[in-house]
Amino acid sequence: MQLDQIDKKIVGILQTNSNQTNKQIALQLNLSVTATYERIKKLEKEGVIKKYVALIDHDKVNRSFTAFCHIKLAQHTKEYISTFEKEIMQLEEVSECFHVSGDYDYILKVYVEDMKAYREFMVNKLTVLRHIGSTHSIFTINAVKNSSSIAL
Amino acid sequence: MQLDQIDKKIVGILQTNSNQTNKQIALQLNLSVTATYERIKKLEKEGVIKKYVALIDHDKVNRSFTAFCHIKLAQHTKEYISTFEKEIMQLEEVSECFHVSGDYDYILKVYVEDMKAYREFMVNKLTVLRHIGSTHSIFTINAVKNSSSIAL
């Protein structure tokens, strides 16, 4: 699907705040409510907009501790990779997992309550996984910017 | 604010899909529409729910290339840190920026179209920033899991 300038603007608006009425969005676009409605429906249908979600304040739910965990597998066979990825998906503390280039194979983003909880996560959940070679943890001191949106 | 089990369930539901009607949510909670409505409003008012956003399919808008960029500052004075953080906020390619412990000072998550665009970002936008000591880039081969939600 090809996005024109108006579509891109809609995507920008909805990435910032999706809880606006069609009327409010139409106003920002200088478009009628129906035209806006149809464009949004199309973006949803085509899968450009994957879904709508609520973003939670980590501090208010005791998940202020963010860590990046770099992981090296013991081997790089197809079986090791696929097993590891399946298991990592099950860990609720892991909000993101990327297969990456470089010294390590995976980078995880982990949200837990505090350092104690992170230790428990490492000892009881992560290192019990088979196939893990080594890990390296980086702790965040402060989130300077933490956005879910992408610029178009 | 103290969250009970029902609140946590609401947060879970809205983190997965916020585009449901109160009625649909109430059904999942075995609660009345009004009770559901009031709990959600409270979560919003207290700031537990920060906002609602649309999530975009990166592939469909040509931002399939994800990189983690580790950055070391030249010095660690207050002035260097504050200037760097202000400048990094302005870069639209940077969706996340964390001040971290370890060998490097910052980790950025960068979304661009491809490697060529990443090179341009590095050369024209990142390395022109003053105060940067060194950088180390890690490229993602595959996103195994990429969620915005946190488990409660």
Add this chain to the structure above:
DNA sequence: ACTGAAAATGTCGAACC
């Protein structure tokens, strides 16, 4: 892309368990 109109929801007060 716009107008107009029906159907569905959001919103909230009130009375009550």
Add this chain to the structure above:
DNA sequence: GGTTCGACATTTTCAGT
């Protein structure tokens, strides 16, 4: 804390143009 009922305002949704 929870429920139900009711009612108005607002929105969504869609047909016709």
